[in-house]
Amino acid sequence: MLGFHAQQAVEKSLKAVLASREIEFPRTQDLTLLFSLAERHGVAAPRDLAEADALTPWAVEFRYEESLGKPLDRDAALHLVERVEAWATEVVETAPPSG
Numbered sequence: 576m577l578g579f580h581a582q583q584a585v586e587k588s589l590k591a592v593l594a595s596r597e598i599e600f601p602r603t604q605d606l607t608l609l610f611s612l613a614e615r616h617g618v619a620a621p622r623d624l625a626e627a628d629a630l631t632p633w634a635v636e637f638r639y640e641e642s643l644g645k646p647l648d649r650d651a652a653l654h655l656v657e658r659v660e661a662w663a664t665e666v667v668e669t670a671p672p673s674g
Contacts (some may be wrong), residue, residue: 579633579645581653581656582631582634583634584632585627586604588659589618591661591667593609593612593618596616596618596670605612606628607631613672618666620659623629624659627655
């Protein structure tokens, strides 16, 4: 279940970044797509956060009770979520005012 929650935390952080910059995004759980959408609009994430896309398959693991067949490194996942959230917070707080 940690994989699902880690994926959700990263997904919501990315969507907050996109929303803060008024970038439209589709209903998706694909972290690679969300990162690339931000980058295409000039909001590039630090390269070390690219590994977060490995959490994408965990979006369905909890919902559909499918096994991914590979264990999740819990400490690494938690550390990754913390790094993504810190980056997202910085981007959201520095977003230019809308209007």
